[in-house]
Amino acid sequence: MPQEFDGDPPNGAAEARRLGGRPLSGSHMLQGNRMAREPSRALFSKGEWLTLIGMVIVVLGSMLIWGPSRRFSPELMPDVALVRIKPILVTGFDMRIGWMKVGWAAVTCAIVCAAFLLLEPTAHSKAVLRSIHLACAIAILALVVLHIGPYPGIVVTAIGGVALAAAALVRYR
Numbered sequence: 001m002p003q004e005f006d007g008d009p010p011n012g013a014a015e016a017r018r019l020g021g022r023p024l025s026g027s028h029m030l031q032g033n034r035m036a037r038e039p040s041r042a043l044f045s046k047g048e049w050l051t052l053i054g055m056v057i058v059v060l061g062s063m064l065i066w067g068p069s070r071r072f073s074p075e076l077m078p079d080v081a082l083v084r085i086k087p088i089l090v091t092g093f094d095m096r097i098g099w100m101k102v103g104w105a106a107v108t109c110a111i112v113c114a115a116f117l118l119l120e121p122t123a124h125s126k127a128v129l130r131s132i133h134l135a136c137a138i139a140i141l142a143l144v145v146l147h148i149g150p151y152p153g154i155v156v157t158a159i160g161g162v163a164l165a166a167a168a169l170v171r172y173r
Contacts, residue, residue, distance in 0.1 A: 047171020054163030058110035061157030062092035062103035109136040130172035137164035
């Protein structure tokens with residue numbers, strides 16, 4: 001059975017034995033008596049790691065508490081006896097901004113930022129991708145500022161928004 005090799009066939013039986021009769025992959029080249037490997041790309045760059053981490057932080061922050069419920073106001077109904085004294089705390093998915101829920105808006109922006117990981121930025125597209133990525137990160141930070149308060153969901157989502165903004169600046173230099 002003939003052996004298949006990339007490039008030139010091995011010189012002599014000793015070279016064939018050293019190679020074990022295995023076909024060479026495209027990332028290997030014969031150089032004299034040595035095999036040289038082409039440099040491989042790292043799994044993720046710093047900007048890609050920041051994007052993934054920022055997206056996960058924004059999603060988790062949207063699930064945490066963003067503030068008290070504003071559905072019931074005792075000032076509007078003074079004759080009603082209150083059974084629950086403690087305020088009801090709501091997550092980002094329960095709070096609304098217009099017709100949209102805040103948690104879904106933040107998660108959608110984070111997913112758009114993470115979707116850009118599927119695209120390999122070229123010199124021509126870097127400016128456009130950076131602008132859209134940064135706009136989504138700023139939108140997340142704007143949602144946080146509109147609901148500012150000492151609640152864990154707001155703080156965690158703000159950290160995720162900052163990570164996504166930093167990722168846009170690092171990845172698309």
